[in-house]
Amino acid sequence: MGSFAGGGLPPDDVVVPALRAGDEAMFAALLDTWSGGLLRVARSYVSTDHSAQEVVQDTWLAVIGGIDYFEGRSSVKTWVYRILVNTAKKRGARESRTLPWSDFEQDGRAAGLGEVPPGGWKEVPAAWPTPEGEALASEVRGLIAEALAGLPPRQRIVITLRDVEGCTSDEVCAILEISEANQRVLLHRARVAVRGRLADYFESVKQPE
Amino acid sequence: MKRFTCDELVEVITAYLEDALDQTARDGVQAHLACCEGCERYVEQLRTTISVLGDPPPEKLQADVYDRLMSAFREGQRS
Ligand SMILES: [Zn+2]
Numbered sequence: 001m002g003s004f005a006g007g008g009l010p011p012d013d014v015v016v017p018a019l020r021a022g023d024e025a026m027f028a029a030l031l032d033t034w035s036g037g038l039l040r041v042a043r044s045y046v047s048t049d050h051s052a053q054e055v056v057q058d059t060w061l062a063v064i065g066g067i068d069y070f071e072g073r074s075s076v077k078t079w080v081y082r083i084l085v086n087t088a089k090k091r092g093a094r095e096s097r098t099l100p101w102s103d104f105e106q107d108g109r110a111a112g113l114g115e116v117p118p119g120g121w122k123e124v125p126a127a128w129p130t131p132e133g134e135a136l137a138s139e140v141r142g143l144i145a146e147a148l149a150g151l152p153p154r155q156r157i158v159i160t161l162r163d164v165e166g167c168t169s170d171e172v173c174a175i176l177e178i179s180e181a182n183q184r185v186l187l188h189r190a191r192v193a194v195r196g197r198l199a200d201y202f203e204s205v206k207q208p209e
Numbered sequence: 210m211k212r213f214t215c216d217e218l219v220e221v222i223t224a225y226l227e228d229a230l231d232q233t234a235r236d237g238v239q240a241h242l243a244c245c246e247g248c249e250r251y252v253e254q255l256r257t258t259i260s261v262l263g264d265p266p267p268e269k270l271q272a273d274v275y276d277r278l279m280s281a282f283r284e285g286q287r288s
Contacts, residue, residue: 121247188223
């Protein structure tokens with residue numbers, strides 16, 4: 001079996017038989033492609049890097065043990081992420097870092113954010129500098145990481161899956177078992193919060209004209 | 210066509226970017242963006258935010274975890 005590095009994974013109907021046949025290169029490709037994302041999502045549920053690593057390890061062990069029974073009702077990716085979320089939730093509960101998942105519906109009905117006052121912009125948002133140079137790029141990355149860490153957990157998980165990991169909205173709804181509308185509201189609030197954080201930062205470093 | 214005020218527009222912008230608005234609302238958003246500097250810049254900044262989010266620092270499994278998983282896979286297949 002060749003290497004998949006950089007080229008993305010083959011379709012599920014290639015992946016599943018390969019895993020069942022014990023194809024180590026295929027398993028390694030899955031580990032390399034998805035473990036980073038699984039770690040990022042796990043961090044929304046548990047408090048330490050050690051716990052996140054363990055959650056991801058237990059997820060892959062469950063995948064190894066379960067691949068023969070995988071029925072293909074969802075994609076392999078959705079299946080793996082669902083195992084991760086369930087494993088992380090249990091672990092988070094043990095660390096008493098429980099997420100109020102039942103509040104999902106409530107969040108979906110929440111009122112406006114008040115980003116713009118009725119009547120329109122008092123001031124047009126200030127232009128952002130073009131990201132050039134490593135220093136700015138790494139500062140912005142640090143800021144994004146902080147902004148993500150400061151989000152309410154459900155918003156953080158949704159924005160991580162969608163914008164950081166590039167999952168589709170269908171995938172996120174299936175992984176988290178939430179409605180399309182809820183998914184969108186959580187994503188919206190999270191994006192608005194992160195944009196606001198960047199806007200505050202660029203405002204604060206702006207050179208006097 | 211639906212007419213949006215700036216505060217209404219900002220509220221539906223994720224739905225717009227998700228292509229989840231009906232045709233009338235969609236046209237309304239586009240018409241508003243074409244002539245409102247504030248909202249146009251806001252949307253541009255949201256898109257920048259999304260693209261920066263999509264370029265995160267790499268995360269890796271610890272080497273011992275990786276090795277443990279590879280051998281678990283090998284053994285799982287043998288049994
Ligand atoms: Zn406007």
